[in-house]
Amino acid sequence: MITFKGITSDSLNVVVNKLPTFKKPQRKTDIIQIEGKDGAEVIEYGYAPYTLSIKITLMDVSKIDDVIAWLDGEGILISSEDELKCVTARVIGEINYSRLMMLKEATVEFYVNNPFRYLTTDIPQTITTFPSTITNTGTVYSKPLLTIVGSGSVTLTINGVTFGYTFPLGESVTIDCELMDATYDGSLRNQYMSGYFPQLNVGSNTISKTGDVTSIKFERYSRWL
Numbered sequence: 001m002i003t004f005k006g007i008t009s010d011s012l013n014v015v016v017n018k019l020p021t022f023k024k025p026q027r028k029t030d031i032i033q034i035e036g037k038d039g040a041e042v043i044e045y046g047y048a049p050y051t052l053s054i055k056i057t058l059m060d061v062s063k064i065d066d067v068i069a070w071l072d073g074e075g076i077l078i079s080s081e082d083e084l085k086c087v088t089a090r091v092i093g094e095i096n097y098s099r100l101m102m103l104k105e106a107t108v109e110f111y112v113n114n115p116f117r118y119l120t121t122d123i124p125q126t127i128t129t130f131p132s133t134i135t136n137t138g139t140v141y142s143k144p145l146l147t148i149v150g151s152g153s154v155t156l157t158i159n160g161v162t163f164g165y166t167f168p169l170g171e172s173v174t175i176d177c178e179l180m181d182a183t184y185d186g187s188l189r190n191q192y193m194s195g196y197f198p199q200l201n202v203g204s205n206t207i208s209k210t211g212d213v214t215s216i217k218f219e220r221y222s223r224w225l
Contacts, residue, residue: 002054004089005075012067013060019081020052024225025115047225052077052089052110061104071095071108078120085117085224114178116140117224126217131208136200138222143177143199147217154211156198163195178220 002009002016009016025047032041058067077089089110125134136142148156151170155162165173165182173189175182177197182189200221207216 001080003076003078004070005073007070009056012063012070013058014063014067015057015059017055017057020054020077020079020110021081022052022079022085022087022112022117023050023115025050025112047115049111049113049115052112054108054110056106056108058104058106068095076120077110077112084120086120087112087117088114115225116142118220119222122219124217124219125221126215127207128215130213131206133204133206134200134218134221135204136202136222138224139202140223140225141199141201142221142223143197144221145219146175146177147219148173148175148213149215150211150213152212154209154213155195156213156216157206157208158198159201159205161196161198163193163198165189165194166192168192 002020028045028048030043030045032043034041058064071091074088074090076086078086089112091108092111093109095106095108127134148154148165149172150165151167153164153166155164165175167173168189171184173182173184173192175193175197177199180197182193
C-alpha cells in the first residue's frame with residue numbers, strides 16, 4: 001500500500017503490485033581530468049533527484065476518475081515498507097488511460113525532486129534557553145524550518161555559523177533554510193536577514209544567540225538519504 005497526498009491506495013481499490021523502494025540519491029559531480037596528471041579530480045555538489053516507478057492494478061473501474069485525479073500533482077508519498085518516513089514526490093508523466101480502462105494496469109512515475117526522506121510525523125522542538133542543543137537523528141545534514149520569536153536585532157549561531165535578523169515590528173519570522181527564504185505571514189522578509197542560512201549536522205548541534213530571542217521552533221530538523 002502507498003499513501004499519496006493523504007489518500008491511501010486501498011481506499012481507491014488500487015493494488016500496488018510492487019512497493020516503491022526509496023533510493024539513495026546520486027551525488028551531482030563534475031569530473032575534471034587534467035593533462036599530465038594521473039587520475040581525475042571529482043567535485044561534489046548536492047544530491048540529484050530521482051524517479052520511482054510503481055505498477056498498479058485498478059480493482060474498481062468505476063473509480064478511475066478518482067484514481068487519475070489522485071495520481072496528479074505533488075504530495076507526500078509514504079510506502080507501507082517504511083511508514084515512519086516519507087518523501088515529497090510529483091506525478092508529472094502521462095498515465096495510459098485506455099490501458100488502465102482495458103487492462104486495469106498502469107505504471108506510474110513519481111518524480112522525487114527533493115531526494116531526502118523525512119519523518120512522516122515531524123514533532124517540532126522548541127528552544128527557549130540558550131545556549132542549547134538540538135539533535136539531527138538522521139543520516140545526513142539537514143536544512144531545517146525555523147520559527148523565531150524575538151524583537152530588535154538578534155544573531156543566532158548554529159555550529160559556528162552566524163546569521164542575523166532585525167525584527168521590524170517585534171513580529172516572529174519563519175526561516176526556511178532549504179528554500180533560503182525568511183517570511184512573516186506569507187510576506188518575504190529576506191531584507192531583514194544577514195549572513196548564511198544554517199544547516200544541522202548529524203548528531204548534536206549547538207545553538208547560541210545574542211539579543212532578545214524568546215524562542216526558536218525547529219521543524220524538519222532530521223532527514224535521511
